[in-house]
């Protein structure tokens with residue numbers, strides 16, 4: 432068993448979750464991806480990644496995730512992509528403490544990948560810029576760049592055109608219905624609405640925006656529909672990303688926790704605070 436106790440050659444990095452405070456789909460790009468407008472709100476809750484220098488060139492990842500093969504894990508894929516890009520010869524032991532539900536629209540895999548890039552860039556002293564790390568990350572997933580740049584942001588394009596945004600801090604309850612929604616399935620669905628008109632940041636701040644995937648996802652997944660109806664009784668509820676998680680905001684932690692404690696059987700969830708800056712950046716001392 433690998434010993435991951437903290438030492439000079441070891442970094443421990445949070446991998447925060449995100450929620451989409453709104454999500455509009457403006458159209459389809461020639462490569463099949465969708466042109467979006469969204470706000471990525473970072474949360475102070477997520478997975479934790481530990482990286483440790485090895486004296487040889489091996490890359491190891493532990494423990495195995497129940498639903499993802501190690502070779503497909505975005506942590507290992509990010510490490511391999513970074514090493515290839517930088518022409519670096521060394522290795523590392525990677526340990527991922529997974530807390531975030533998989534396939535929930537809260538960006539867990541993308542955040543794990545981004546924290547891997549940020550941490551190994553420091554551990555291996557590669558000195559690559561955030562822009563370079565973001566473009567390596569974008570090949571792995573559309574959500575990786577926002578986590579690399581590490582700020583709550585207004586996003587356009589496929590999520591890579593980012594404008595940092597300061598949102599008044601709120602507490603969020605994120606509820607995960609008992610189902611998994613594939614992002615690819617929703618984006619390739621015939622009935623997805625893809626014709627939102629572009630809006631300005633001011634229009635989002637004035638309110639009244641929503642998630643354009645929500646009508647389709649709640650129709651295809653009754654568990655999501657039920658979760659939205661239940662949470663909406665306490666505070667206006669919305670789908671994040673393509674789901675399956677739904678969320679609502681609360682003025683304080685106690686109010687959010689009181690609702691979480693009553694959650695319907697079969698659902699899971701967590702309470703987290705919205706943050707402007709990524710806890711990964713704070714941990715690594717990135718300005």
Ligand SMILES: C[C@@](CO)(OP(=O)(O)O)[C@H](O)COP(=O)(O)OP(=O)(O)OC[C@H]1O[C@@H](n2ccc(N)nc2=O)[C@H](O)[C@@H]1O
Nearest residue numbers: 463464465536541572573574589590614615618672673674
């Ligand atoms: C739409 C969002 C909003 O946050 O949904 P969630 O994944 O968070 O639910 C994300 O940007 C998703 O990011 P991510 O989950 O990294 O997507 P990727 O792995 O790059 O893409 C998965 C699949 O979704 C489709 N896809 C994804 C993003 C996008 N802008 N247009 C698309 O059409 C593509 O078919 C792609 O094959």
Ligand SMILES: Nc1ncnc2c1ncn2[C@@H]1O[C@H](COP(=O)(O)OP(=O)(O)O)[C@@H](O)[C@H]1O
Nearest residue numbers: 503504505533534535536537538539540541543
């Ligand atoms: N470290 C990881 N954590 C979560 N999912 C991962 C990871 N590595 C690869 N994946 C794959 O990425 C897909 C998307 O996972 P995730 O990021 O949790 O969801 P979403 O994109 O809905 O927020 C999953 O289907 C999973 O197989």
